[in-house]
Amino acid sequence: MISLNQVSYKAGKKTLLADINLEVQKGEMLAVIGANGAGKSTLMKLLSGDQQAHTGEVRLDDEHIKTYSMAALALRRAVLSQHNTLSVSFLVEEIVMMGRYPHFNGQPSSHDVDIVKSVMNETGVKHLAGRDYSTLSGGEQQRVQLARVIAQIYDIDGAYLFLDEPTNGLDLLYQQQILNTARHLADKGFGVVAILHDINFASRYADRVLILKEGRILALGTPNEVITAYSIQEAFGVQMALFDAYGCKYPFVIPKGIV
Numbered sequence: 393m394i395s396l397n398q399v400s401y402k403a404g405k406k407t408l409l410a411d412i413n414l415e416v417q418k419g420e421m422l423a424v425i426g427a428n429g430a431g432k433s434t435l436m437k438l439l440s441g442d443q444q445a446h447t448g449e450v451r452l453d454d455e456h457i458k459t460y461s462m463a464a465l466a467l468r469r470a471v472l473s474q475h476n477t478l479s480v481s482f483l484v485e486e487i488v489m490m491g492r493y494p495h496f497n498g499q500p501s502s503h504d505v506d507i508v509k510s511v512m513n514e515t516g517v518k519h520l521a522g523r524d525y526s527t528l529s530g531g532e533q534q535r536v537q538l539a540r541v542i543a544q545i546y547d548i549d550g551a552y553l554f555l556d557e558p559t560n561g562l563d564l565l566y567q568q569q570i571l572n573t574a575r576h577l578a579d580k581g582f583g584v585v586a587i588l589h590d591i592n593f594a595s596r597y598a599d600r601v602l603i604l605k606e607g608r609i610l611a612l613g614t615p616n617e618v619i620t621a622y623s624i625q626e627a628f629g630v631q632m633a634l635f636d637a638y639g640c641k642y643p644f645v646i647p648k649g650i651v
């Protein structure tokens with residue numbers, strides 16, 4: 393479990409996150425939604441140990457996250473960040489193998505090679521293995537980056553996966569595939585946290601949804617508890633109509649317009 397206890401984070405005098413209390417369990421998928429600038433990426437950086445809270449406590453599997461070295465963190469969690477630009481040429485299979493760097497010195501083992509193959513298969517990028525990464529489309533690059541971060545934690549029971557807007561630049565099919573993959577990993581026992589802008593995807597795939605507003609938790613609970621016309625209007629300033637379409641077990645929303 394990752395737990396945040398009364399966590400706050402500031403940049404200069406500006407408070408980006410305040411009074412955050414949150415637990416992320418292994419085996420769950422938590423979606424984080426909220427307006428631009430609400431603090432979603434900052435929250436993810438605190439959860440993943442990429443940044444340290446200014447006040448409060450962040451614990452990863454019962455240990456204070458500050459006690460983990462970067463090398464130790466790399467064996468507990470993987471992070472797909474928003475911007476994955478590369479200025480030098482690498483083959484796609486080399487990029488995915490980078491996910492295994494924390495696991496070997498010098499040469500990858502046959503186990504590392506097998507994992508890279510399996511993950512490329514599962515994420516649908518196997519056919520791109522020999523391509524120069526820089527020649528891929530934005531959506532293809534995003535899928536390769538997902539393969540890389542999954543390869544990092546693939547063989548670590550109960551590890552955590554952080555995805556910052558993973559569906560960015562993907563077509564409808566691959567948006568669903570990437571979220572299916574994330575869901576599948578949560579079902580296998582990984583703790584998955586995904587920042588999503590599509591409320592319907594959050595509703596459809598996540599066990600719980602966290603809505604951030606101006607650095608504070610506006611709502612946290614199951615999609616049915618959290619995704620309401622009121623909370624969406626509060627968080628985004630947009631009026632939404634809620635549907636129970638096609639017997640969906642989860643809320644389904646469409647915008648009515650700007651408030």
Ligand SMILES: Nc1ncnc2c1ncn2[C@@H]1O[C@H](COP(=O)(O)OP(=O)(O)OP(=O)(O)O)[C@@H](O)[C@H]1O
Nearest residue numbers: 403404406408426427428429430431432433434435
């Ligand atoms: N180093 C910094 N100094 C000052 N302000 C910062 C700093 N880092 C982030 N911010 C501000 O903190 C707020 C939260 O940023 P964050 O990236 O966490 O938002 P977000 O919810 O992920 O937004 P988006 O949906 O646009 O990606 C934003 O207003 C951002 O401009």
